[in-house]
Amino acid sequence: MSKEKSVKKQREALCEDLLEAQFELQKANLGPVLLLVSGNDLAGKAELIYTFYDWLDNRYLNTRAFTLPQGVERKMPRLWRYWRSLPPAGTLGFYLGSWYHQPLIRLSRGQLSEKHFTAEMAQITRFENQLVAEGVGLLKLWLHLDDDHTQNYPPHQQQQQYDSLAMREWGEFSTTEYSAVRQAADRMSELTSSAIAPWIRVPSSDPDQRDLQVGRLLLQAMEHQLQGKGLRPDQRDWQPSKHDRLAELDYDCALKKDVYKRELAHYQQQLRDLIRHPAFAKGSLLLVFEGADAAGKGGTIRRITRCLDPRILRVHGTRAPTDEERSQPYLLRFWRRIPAPGRVVVFDRSYYGRVLVERVEGFCSELRWQQAYAEINDFEAQLHKAGTQVIKFWLAITPQEQLSRFEAREKTPTKRYKLTDEDWRNREKWPDYVNAMNDMVENTATAHAPWHVIPATDKRYARIQALRIVCETLQKRLKQS
Amino acid sequence: MSKEKSVKKQREALCEDLLEAQFELQKANLGPVLLLVSGNDLAGKAELIYTFYDWLDNRYLNTRAFTLPQGVERKMPRLWRYWRSLPPAGTLGFYLGSWYHQPLIRLSRGQLSEKHFTAEMAQITRFENQLVAEGVGLLKLWLHLDDDHTQNYPPHQQQQQYDSLAMREWGEFSTTEYSAVRQAADRMSELTSSAIAPWIRVPSSDPDQRDLQVGRLLLQAMEHQLQGKGLRPDQRDWQPSKHDRLAELDYDCALKKDVYKRELAHYQQQLRDLIRHPAFAKGSLLLVFEGADAAGKGGTIRRITRCLDPRILRVHGTRAPTDEERSQPYLLRFWRRIPAPGRVVVFDRSYYGRVLVERVEGFCSELRWQQAYAEINDFEAQLHKAGTQVIKFWLAITPQEQLSRFEAREKTPTKRYKLTDEDWRNREKWPDYVNAMNDMVENTATAHAPWHVIPATDKRYARIQALRIVCETLQKRLKQS
Structure with a gap:
């Protein structure tokens, strides 16, 4: 069987499983499952999402792309806009610019101190833990290209197909700053890869393999939701009270x-x-x-x-x-x-x-x-x-x-x-x-x-x-x- | 019994009835009932709403005040912002600046032709008819002051109480343009007082009487909701189709x-x-x-x-x-x-x-x-x-x-x-x-x-x-x- 035919066969089988899992997730009203898609500009973040719009039932897909906070967002808690735009249960959410986007950019450009970056990553970890504890699925993907590929990618054919979509706009990072971004990303991954929501590095030089791998990861994430098998944070931080505040009050306080x-x-x-x-x-x-x-x-x-x-x-x-x-x-x-x-x-x-x-x-x-x-x-x-x-x-x-x-x-x-x-x-x-x-x-x-x-x-x-x-x-x- | 005591007694009785009706409306998940509060700046639109925040269960009250459309609102259909901010069933909505506000201002300032004003009023009538047909209660109030009162009102005591609230900000219209506004309002009332949602003129020189009258109107509106007694538009404008479009199609159309x-x-x-x-x-x-x-x-x-x-x-x-x-x-x-x-x-x-x-x-x-x-x-x-x-x-x-x-x-x-x-x-x-x-x-x-x-x-x-x-x-x- 030719490589092309093998890919096609794998894709078709995966596609059917994904559609069925998507349907079950919707019916059971579980999730949502969020896919954070980050990585090199040329690694195909956009194509990947296009692929899933092609494979899956569009009615239960949401795409979010956050750039700089706008208007009142700038005056609200930083995570507010992510909270309020969480996709509903039973759906999938693709994030092209997630809550990692701004801190990553700012760290790589030297606009954020290591200390503040660490604090923001800790904040994000608490946020993600809470989401997962409440039944949200999280898949954090870093689409990775070897240095060899960053020069030549995307292949000519792909280029032609996506050129007209103004691919440049998808770019999170300019190519020139990519080495700085990669350093920042390593730091990010170090600080925010917990057992319950690790960063997963997806080799992206071959688009077919990339899409298949992400499809399998997504299927697994959906199945974990359906089977209630996903890891959940178990840390609890509290202490029982030792005295009764209500017994101490003077209930006779009164005003004429x-x-x-x-x-x-x-x-x-x-x-x-x-x-x-x-x-x-x-x-x-x-x-x-x-x-x-x-x-x-x-x-x-x-x-x-x-x-x-x-x-x-x-x-x-x-x-x-x-x-x-x-x-x-x-x-x-x-x-x-x-x-x-x-x-x-x-x-x-x-x-x-x-x-x-x-x-x-x-x-x-x-x-x-x-x-x-x-x-x-x-x-x-x-x-x-x-x-x-x-x-x-x-x-x-x-x-x-x-x-x-x-x-x-x-x-x-x-x-x-x-x-x-x-x-x-x-x-x-x-x-x-x-x-x-x-x-x-x-x-x-x-x-x-x-x-x-x-x-x-x-x-x-x-x-x-x-x-x-x-x-x-x-x-x-x-x-x- | 002194006048003051009589008012107090009436108010207490009304208040209890209103609270009960509010509770029933909430329990039955009916409504919402919308109160459009328009009128002379000095007639006490703000005080009226304060009164109801004092009398009623605040949890089921919503106040809306629309001024000029902002941002994306300017590019969306004019009624969009009113649609999307409709209060939920079971609650009351007070409107200080309703869908009438902008057309009224613009007509009175000569910024809107009679023809366009008429068209906007017709659009609003269709909007209101639809709301009422779908179970929303509508109470459109014009707080009215005689010319004698516009000079002296609000009485000294009220003035003092509300001065600190920056009452001027509540003003829909400056006093100088009020005669033009009144003309525009007459036209508005003419064009949009239907049997199902008439404009009601509320004499407002005596604040106590004003609040009591509006309270009674509100009670009536809530009771109509509860008893399903409100008038509903019955006009229908359609015709049955005379031929079967599906039978005419060529179902053999195909592409290789x-x-x-x-x-x-x-x-x-x-x-x-x-x-x-x-x-x-x-x-x-x-x-x-x-x-x-x-x-x-x-x-x-x-x-x-x-x-x-x-x-x-x-x-x-x-x-x-x-x-x-x-x-x-x-x-x-x-x-x-x-x-x-x-x-x-x-x-x-x-x-x-x-x-x-x-x-x-x-x-x-x-x-x-x-x-x-x-x-x-x-x-x-x-x-x-x-x-x-x-x-x-x-x-x-x-x-x-x-x-x-x-x-x-x-x-x-x-x-x-x-x-x-x-x-x-x-x-x-x-x-x-x-x-x-x-x-x-x-x-x-x-x-x-x-x-x-x-x-x-x-x-x-x-x-x-x-x-x-x-x-x-x-x-x-x-x-x-």
């Missing part, structure tokens, strides 16, 4: 009505002024409210949002994820909702659900909620770095107080709707929630995103405390800017 | 393999060149593929997409809508996917599903699919106007041909996945689909977005036809530009 009214007016005016401060628009504000049912989150939030221009404000009530959201990494729906500069976002319940309700109710594995502390800290650190002030509140009531509020709600016809069977069921797990709350505060209270645990038996007291804390935090922040 | 190969190379090269033409990037391309199962849509699409840079391409496979999509106007998911300038979008099945599968399977009411022809024509006309070339294909096979393809698929292990029970069931309704197809072509073939019905017994023939038509259409278009 006239004091409340005076303080409310005072802090609301202060908050209005702070939000109008020109420096505020450079950053943004994220308020997180957690606490037991009937702790008074809604009322407290309203006292704050009343001071805010509705155009810059968004209050998100976090509920059980939709089916679509459930098939995505759990932080994604929060990444999608972080505030742009000058904006305020309030989460009425939040991503902390992972270490609260999801932990207590067993909606996620023990491994995953134990890993979530570090993931959430990382998320908030990225927000902080990009200029978002994160302030977190826990409104604390006693089980007795909750009971009397539930009973009051039951008696008030117009408030009965607020009470569901679930609320009563949750009460039975009160000690579990207390435990989860303490572990949460222990592991996620940071200097830049502290927890404020407020006794909320007296609603007036709780509201004023929250308002005061928001004002004081903003004041401090604006002074620094 | 060598001719096919030559033509394929020819047209693919031509398409590559056309897409690279600098003028192409000014507009965009939308390809719609419809046809029976196994008609060869996927293979034809791949022959076209192979010529396209994956970065500018998106192929959407249209399937049954998700639960979330089902709660939204049916065209929304397609509005969200229209191509930006320089881009190509391919729909493998499309919004025509409404007048095909949804009609045949009874997934939508007779009234709604009969109204869909005009809605779709309107959608495509807006795309055309904004520079998107729409090309629509029906790949036609006979039921016998389909049967033999199904049987072939059953015999090929790796193609069996393509065949589902649903495919077999659909076959039983062949005459209904033929009927629906003919009505569709009869009612939606337009000069700027024609249907191309291609006999596809011979796959080669069909692929070349489709490629040729895309090339010729683009060629013609680029020559004109």
Whole structure:
């Protein structure tokens, strides 16, 4: 059999397997599987992707190509644009310019210090680990050409075919700087080749063999998804809390009505002024409210949002994820909702659900909620770095107080709707929630995103405390800017 | 009882009713209800919205304020930004600058002719009719002040409270041009007050009464949603087709393999060149593929997409809508996917599903699919106007041909996945689909977005036809530009 015929036969068999795996992946709503395609400009990154558009079902393919961040992207956390454009489950994503692209370019051009490059690679590793832990498949390919080939490649025939596609535009790197890029790439590979997402070097001098090899790697990656066989990170970094913060609170704190009214007016005016401060628009504000049912989150939030221009404000009530959201990494729906500069976002319940309700109710594995502390800290650190002030509140009531509020709600016809069977069921797990709350505060209270645990038996007291804390935090922040 | 006490009592009762209705709306996933708040700058548009943020559950509120279109918005159909930012079902949407804002400003400043203003108002009426027909509630409010009040308003106390919020920024119109605005607004109200979405004038000299009145209107609108009592447009504009286009085709059309190969190379090269033409990037391309199962849509699409840079391409496979999509106007998911300038979008099945599968399977009411022809024509006309070339294909096979393809698929292990029970069931309704197809072509073939019905017994023939038509259409278009 001629070499050509053998290649054709292999290709046809592979193609059928790939189509079937693609169909199964789609049906099972698993993945997505992401292919990061990097390498020498002449190694055929573009052709490779064309090949797969030819082989596969185009409906379940996504291609992403990121160049320099544009517009608001420059003011958001660096990984934001990758998070929000993650392809949906059941599909494949090809990345021509991935999250490695900018750091690699900048390192090879000497625009990034080794130290910063290392820090960015560590950030990327945490990002990738989180994706993989959440069921995303990752295939990181470096298309490699020997030096002999970089001069003559692509062969004449290929050249002709792709010339008209303005191949130059595909180039990540100019040929002249390629030796510097190669050095940078070696460093990148060293720093980010983990067991779960290694860089794979694909010899690319023979396009047919290159495409076949990548096809086989892709098939394997899809099969791993389907069989649930892929390696998952197992590192967890947390410690159980040793004391009960909720037991330490003074639940008798209260404000008289006239004091409340005076303080409310005072802090609301202060908050209005702070939000109008020109420096505020450079950053943004994220308020997180957690606490037991009937702790008074809604009322407290309203006292704050009343001071805010509705155009810059968004209050998100976090509920059980939709089916679509459930098939995505759990932080994604929060990444999608972080505030742009000058904006305020309030989460009425939040991503902390992972270490609260999801932990207590067993909606996620023990491994995953134990890993979530570090993931959430990382998320908030990225927000902080990009200029978002994160302030977190826990409104604390006693089980007795909750009971009397539930009973009051039951008696008030117009408030009965607020009470569901679930609320009563949750009460039975009160000690579990207390435990989860303490572990949460222990592991996620940071200097830049502290927890404020407020006794909320007296609603007036709780509201004023929250308002005061928001004002004081903003004041401090604006002074620094 | 003092006036103040009476207002307070009314407010409290209204507030409870509103909260309950809001909860029910959210639970039933109905709506959204949109409140368009327009009127005199001093009439308290902002305060009104603040009031509702104070009264209602903030989690289910959205505020939108549109000023001049920004960036890519300027190159997309005018209504695109309103479509894509429609609040989700179960929520309320407040609009400070709605789709009326720009035309109103431009008319009052003499920047828009009466004729164009009228055309824009007609476009808006069609848009609103479609929203209402799809279950969206619309409340269009004009906050009105007597001339006496425009001088003195807002009263001192209010002024003080809102001054710090930079009230001026809320202003849609400067006070000096208000008489011109009022004239324009009268014209607007005349042209766009239909029975289903009338403009309601709200006297606003007394803020308490204003808020109470709007609260009651809002409550009524929510109750109409909940009771399914709102008026719906009942106009339908279509005619049944009188002849069978599918019976007229020559299903024997075929190409020999060598001719096919030559033509394929020819047209693919031509398409590559056309897409690279600098003028192409000014507009965009939308390809719609419809046809029976196994008609060869996927293979034809791949022959076209192979010529396209994956970065500018998106192929959407249209399937049954998700639960979330089902709660939204049916065209929304397609509005969200229209191509930006320089881009190509391919729909493998499309919004025509409404007048095909949804009609045949009874997934939508007779009234709604009969109204869909005009809605779709309107959608495509807006795309055309904004520079998107729409090309629509029906790949036609006979039921016998389909049967033999199904049987072939059953015999090929790796193609069996393509065949589902649903495919077999659909076959039983062949005459209904033929009927629906003919009505569709009869009612939606337009000069700027024609249907191309291609006999596809011979796959080669069909692929070349489709490629040729895309090339010729683009060629013609680029020559004109």
